[in-house]
Amino acid sequence: MSEGALSVLLVQRASGDRAGEWALPGTFLRERELLSDAVLRCLREKAGITGRVPQQLHVFDDPDRDDRGWVLSVAHVDMVPLAALESALASDGVRLVSVMADPEVVARLPYGHADIVANAVGRMRVAYAEAPDPGALLEEPFTLKDLRDLHEAVAGETLMRDTFRRFMEPKLVGTGKMSDGTRGRPSRLWVRMKGQ
Amino acid sequence: MSEGALSVLLVQRASGDRAGEWALPGTFLRERELLSDAVLRCLREKAGITGRVPQQLHVFDDPDRDDRGWVLSVAHVDMVPLAALESALASDGVRLVSVMADPEVVARLPYGHADIVANAVGRMRVAYAEAPDPGALLEEPFTLKDLRDLHEAVAGETLMRDTFRRFMEPKLVGTGKMSDGTRGRPSRLWVRMKGQ
């Protein structure tokens, strides 16, 4: 989420095949390495991101999708708070691209990465339709307006204020406190339920 | 679906490691082979099943899950009509195990196959909650009772007759004909919408 829009993080290929082009971060799997460990290693090395729990998405297996030879990609997806990308984005080789505002950039990604992004967006939209901020992007505590703004950005459409509130409130824990210093009527503050 | 119960097809390992044990059918991926092609080859060779379109499930990557060494399994799932398994089941090395009636058999599967089965059941339950017989198990045309019986077997619970009918009718194509020779009041006959 950058500037209120769902975005995908791309890295610029440093060397070798297609040097200079932008693509999704990736890495080869080391022997006996768990896929999730490989994903975390890749995020740390290429984008300076740590402490995440990416979820497995889909295996992309077109034998012609990579000029370097036959590889299969086990795509993963994660929602990462913008704040966690600060140091990564300071680098010239890392950037965010809005999924909805820059669809042509996404469409031009090599290695079938556009399909991967589409799949990831779909998966996140489903997850966000079912639970409050499952990607834990919001700093706690937050208001329902904060939550709804985030969910509208992920969904890519406006959500009905009261319908949204009724659906989410039972899935949140009230803090008993009210927002302060924000524009408009003060709002109740919420945190996520633990263990989820 | 065997005897009205959701079942998983197992094969008996013919040779090598764990010979004689029952497990999910599997195969090694050949170079440059599409995963879906490998799945189809495996089903044909080990269970005599053809003409299916299995869907990708999840990659299981525990490095210790296979005594033979480090392998990753890209699990797939498919719903197969019992009739299509006739010749396969004639073999001593192929059997069906009910997911709900024989949970302990499923739990004892080697190679983490129990997790794979659980994942597959969950995925099929979601698919069946959203569309009429997406696995195309029912011979067309069928009655709503036929459909509901199938969906109840997949869901593992009773479904409300009228609620189910209202949800499914808009997603089906009426044939204009009525059932005949069946017990009880004759029912309208349906077929699936094409292109799905």
Place this chain on the structure above:
DNA sequence: GTCAATTAGCGCAAAAATGAGCTAATTCGA
């Protein structure tokens, strides 16, 4: 031929969900 059993179709009351308007409580700019 009759009646029990089974299954279907539908109407309707009840329950649940939705959307919007109204009042309330703030902040911010003039």
Place this chain on the structure above:
DNA sequence: TCGAATTAGCTCATTTTTGCGCTAATTGAC
């Protein structure tokens, strides 16, 4: 200080969904 702007909470009318009972239409056993 006041009023516009913004946001929240809630009520209520409306809409939608659900569950069930009643009637209907068959088959099968006796």
